[in-house]
Amino acid sequence: MSNAVSRVALKLPRHIAIIMDGNGRWAKSRLLPRIMGHRKGVETVRDIVEESSNLGIRFLTLFAFSAENWSRPKTEVRSLMTLLKKYIRMEVPRMMRNNIRFNVIGSRSDLPDDVAFALDDARRITSENSGMTLTLALSYGSRQELLDASRRIAADIAEGSLKPEDLTEELFSSYLYTTGLPDPDLLIRTSGEMRISNFLLWQLAYAELYFTDINWPDFNRNELMKAISDFQSRERRFGLTSDQIRSGSAN
Ligand code: FPP
Numbered sequence: 001m002s003n004a005v006s007r008v009a010l011k012l013p014r015h016i017a018i019i020m021d022g023n024g025r026w027a028k029s030r031l032l033p034r035i036m037g038h039r040k041g042v043e044t045v046r047d048i049v050e051e052s053s054n055l056g057i058r059f060l061t062l063f064a065f066s067a068e069n070w071s072r073p074k075t076e077v078r079s080l081m082t083l084l085k086k087y088i089r090m091e092v093p094r095m096m097r098n099n100i101r102f103n104v105i106g107s108r109s110d111l112p113d114d115v116a117f118a119l120d121d122a123r124r125i126t127s128e129n130s131g132m133t134l135t136l137a138l139s140y141g142s143r144q145e146l147l148d149a150s151r152r153i154a155a156d157i158a159e160g161s162l163k164p165e166d167l168t169e170e171l172f173s174s175y176l177y178t179t180g181l182p183d184p185d186l187l188i189r190t191s192g193e194m195r196i197s198n199f200l201l202w203q204l205a206y207a208e209l210y211f212t213d214i215n216w217p218d219f220n221r222n223e224l225m226k227a228i229s230d231f232q233s234r235e236r237r238f239g240l241t242s243d244q245i246r247s248g249s250a251n
Contacts, residue, residue: 011232013185015059016052017207019199020045022191022215035079040217042087049091051221053098053132055228059181060134063199067107067141081115084138088118092125099131105177106140135181142201149175178203186231188224190216208234 020041027037045062052060065080072080088102095102102122111119119138152175156162173179183203189195192213196204210227212219237245 012056013208013228013231014057015061015182015184015186016057016227017061017063017184017187017200017204018048019063019187019189019193019197020216020219021189021193023217025191026215026217034076035083037215037217038080038083042083044216044219045087046091046094047221048219048224049100049132049134050094050098051224053100053134057132059184060132061105061137061178061181061184061200062135063137063140063197065106065138065140066198067110067139067144068198070110070139081112085115085118088115088122092122095122095126095129095134099129100126101129101131101133102126103133103135103181104138105135105145106138107144108139110139133181135178137199140177140199142198145177146202148177173202176202183207185236186210186227188212188227190214190219206236206238208236 023037023041024034025037026040027034030036045064049060064084069080070077092102094100102125104119104123108116108119119136149172153162153167153172157164178200181203183205184200184207187196187200187204187207188210190212192211194211208231210230212223212227214223235242235245
């Protein structure tokens with residue numbers, strides 16, 4: 001079976017988004033410094049990216065650093081930026097081997113120059129790949145994204161290139177950082193927290209939500225499969241009734 005055929009047959013989510021949480025608690029419970037949790041978290045990122053791509057997931061979006069995370073202790077922020085830069089530099093060859101297209105969303109101008117340049121390089125080098133799209137959300141906040149989109153829409157209306165009545169959900173989506181990505185089908189959050197935390201507020205409107213108590217450094221291929229099978233057992237109705245879904249008709 002080709003990946004596309006098996007994806008439909010198995011009802012695989014096309015787009016999985018993940019809030020990777022619990023690195024600090026993982027480290028604390030082992031009396032280790034928080035950065036050790038982030039380091040172990042990077043290993044999980046590697047495994048989950050590879051497994052998702054092998055399974056035929058088309059889009060994987062990882063919340064790696066929120067706009068609010070800049071308020072963490074300076075040493076932790078610095079270590080996270082260093083880890084990120086190392087990850088990008090080391091993973092590009094593997095992304096090329098796995099035909100993965102790399103993408104970033106968030107506020108690029110907040111990032112240190114060396115990190116921003118490494119991200120630009122990874123994007124450019126992998127831009128022709130046609131397999132899974134891996135998106136890292138970095139210095140990302142969904143309310144800011146919605147505000148930015150609203151400002152740009154207002155500016156286009158003011159200069160006359162857009163009429164208010166022409167604004168549809170689809171057109172609105174095209175003003176978001178995620179333009180070109182389908183909405184996530186499945187959101188996974190680790191570490192037992194049951195919040196969305198300013199992540200993809202518009203895009204998650206119809207996503208299935210999956211919460212697990214496992215901390216991100218302990219999340220693994222098996223836990224990913226559990227989340228996917230849970231998704232497969234759910235009936236997505238998009239506001240319709242079960243009968244309508246079963247008969248394949250919305251009338
Ligand atoms: C949440 O754990 C995790 C983060 C804020 C950062 C996620 C970063 C990584 C997994 C490593 C770097 C990422 C990439 C893509 C290379 P937390 O620190 O909030 O944990 P806590 O809530 O237990 O304190």
